[in-house]
Amino acid sequence: MNYDIVIIGSGVIGLSIAYELSHTEKKIIVIDKEKSFGHHISSRNSQVIHSGIYYPQNSKKAIHCVRGNKMIYDFCEQHGISYKNTGKIIIAQNDKELKKIEMLKENGEKNGLTNLKIYNKNDLLKLEPNLKAKYGLFIPSTGVFDAHQFMGKLEYLSSKKGVDFLYQYEVKNIDISNNTISTFFNNDEKITCNTLINAAGLWSDKIGNMINKDKYKLMYYKGDYYTASKCKNIFSHLIYPLPTDFSLGIHAVLDLEGNIGFGPNAYPVSEIDYANNDYHKKDFYDNIKKYVDIDFEDLNIDFSGIRPKISCKDGSFQDFIIDYGNNNIINLVGIESPGLTSSLSIAKEIKEKIIFGTGL
Ligand SMILES: Cc1cc2nc3c(=O)[nH]c(=O)nc-3n(C[C@H](O)[C@H](O)[C@H](O)COP(=O)(O)OP(=O)(O)OC[C@H]3O[C@@H](n4cnc5c(N)ncnc54)[C@H](O)[C@@H]3O)c2cc1C
Known part of the structure; x- marks a missing residue:
């Protein structure tokens, strides 16, 4: 089988x-091992x-997240995907942390965000009576949506336009000869194409290294989520502490029904295993009780996710890798948060690059 474009990964x-x-007129197939x-991750x-x-201003994360935010809201509106523009509050517990949210506000404004506002304790309590914090930075454009419904719609609309989907096929090897790219599976079958897009998430380094040996290396950072059944409707905004080097902090997770959970924490793991356990519960609890009154017993482990982090020892900022390299192979590596928000914007960049040779 031959296609213009093969996409590995249906996240x-x-x-x-x-x-x-x-x-476009391109003949496209999406392949996934599941x-x-x-x-x-998705x-x-x-x-x-x-x-x-x-x-950071002009980073791929900043550009795609800001543009993607609007694209996701528009898509949800146009295609009936459930969403809620809740707004978000990043909290500060003392004057040292206040400086940090002031810096975040400044950074957000450089990235084009508007109507950011810092509240003191009294004003915060009017917004969120159950929140324990001294200051809070309010961000109006943050929200929540049904990511599974979103993906289902993307698959449906793409296949209606002629995109093929091939599931339970794991790409085991890639070969390039005479400008033709071949992807190989466990059996003798292969699919050839002119352009290959590697969107393999946690395995994107391995797929990328099939062509460029040892070029990419991911580290995995797991994050656990906990339910908190007694907390239903205690917050109406997403509540975040200050970010850490490896995550945005253990925040209050709102779903579209008003249920509140908490997560994710962040700790390194050596393999992709979603099995969850309570090992980190005490530390988790100590973090969230700084901003909410909650019983230890009310926290119950829910699910875990794993972040595909670009390998680096010091936790310094790592941008998305969208590598056009050569040989018509595009590698997307380290697409961690805010990858969901950025998805449509990243896709727009790639389309412009493939079709018009332009891009960001
Ligand atoms: C804990 C956590 C919380 C997050 N929260 C948010 C958030 O609130 N907002 C936000 O914007 N972003 C968030 N993100 C980031 C976001 O979820 C990811 O950036 C995004 O889902 C990545 O999607 P993906 O398609 O790259 O990867 P995936 O969804 O993992 O898709 C990759 C696919 O490739 C397939 N694949 C891999 N190898 C092969 C192979 N050899 N052959 C065939 N198929 C293969 C896999 O089966 C998989 O289906 C979060 C991430 C984590 C981990």
């Missing part, structure tokens, strides 16, 4: 790219539509 990134490219779309996250406040 939110592969699906968004398929959807964007489905509006039995349907979205089995990995289904194990906070489902937050981020604003783009955290990332």
Whole structure:
């Protein structure tokens, strides 16, 4: 079988790219090793539509998150995907932390965010009576959405436009000869194409290294989520502490029904294993009780996700890698948060690059 474009991975990134490219004349196939779309990172996250406040100006994360935020809201509106523009508050517990939220505000404004506002304790209590914090930075453009419904719609719309989906096929090897790229599976079958897009999430380094040996290296950072049944409706905004080097902090997770949970923490793991346990519960609890009154017993382990982090020892900022390299192979590596929010914007960049040779 021969295609113009093969996309490896049917997470939110592969699906968004398929959807964007489905509006062109290209013959496209999406391949995934699982039995349907979205089995990995894209289904194990906070489902937050981020604003783009955290990332350095002009980084890919900043550009795609800010542009993607609006694109996701528009898509949800147009296609009936459930969402809620809740707004978000990043809290500060003392004057030292106040300086940090002031810096975040400044950074957000550089990235084009508007109507950011810092509240003192009294004003915060009017917004969130159950929140324990001295100051809070309010960000209006953050929200939550149903990421699974979103992915389902992307798959449906793409296949209606002629994109093929091949599930339960694991790419085992890639070969390039005479300008033709071949992807090989466990059996003798192969699929050839002119352009290959690697959107393999936690395995994107391995796929990328099939062509460029040892070029990419991911580290895995696991994050656990806990339910808190007695907390239903205690907050109406997403509540975040200050970010750490490896995550945005253990935040209050809102779903579209008003249920409140907490997560994710962040700790390194050596393999991709979603099995969850209570090992980190005490530390988790100590973090969230700083901003909410909650009983230890009310926290129950829910699910875990794993972040594909670009390997680096010091926790310094690492941008998304969107590597056009050569040989018509595009590698998307380290697409961690805010990857969901950025998905449609990243897909737009890739479409412009493939079709018009332009891009960001
Ligand atoms: C804990 C956590 C919380 C997050 N919260 C948010 C959030 O609130 N908002 C936000 O914007 N972002 C968030 N993110 C980031 C976001 O979820 C990811 O950036 C995004 O889902 C990545 O999607 P993906 O398509 O790259 O990866 P995936 O969804 O993992 O898709 C990759 C696919 O590739 C397939 N694949 C891999 N190898 C092969 C192979 N050899 N052959 C065939 N198929 C293969 C896999 O089966 C998989 O389906 C969070 C991430 C984590 C971990």
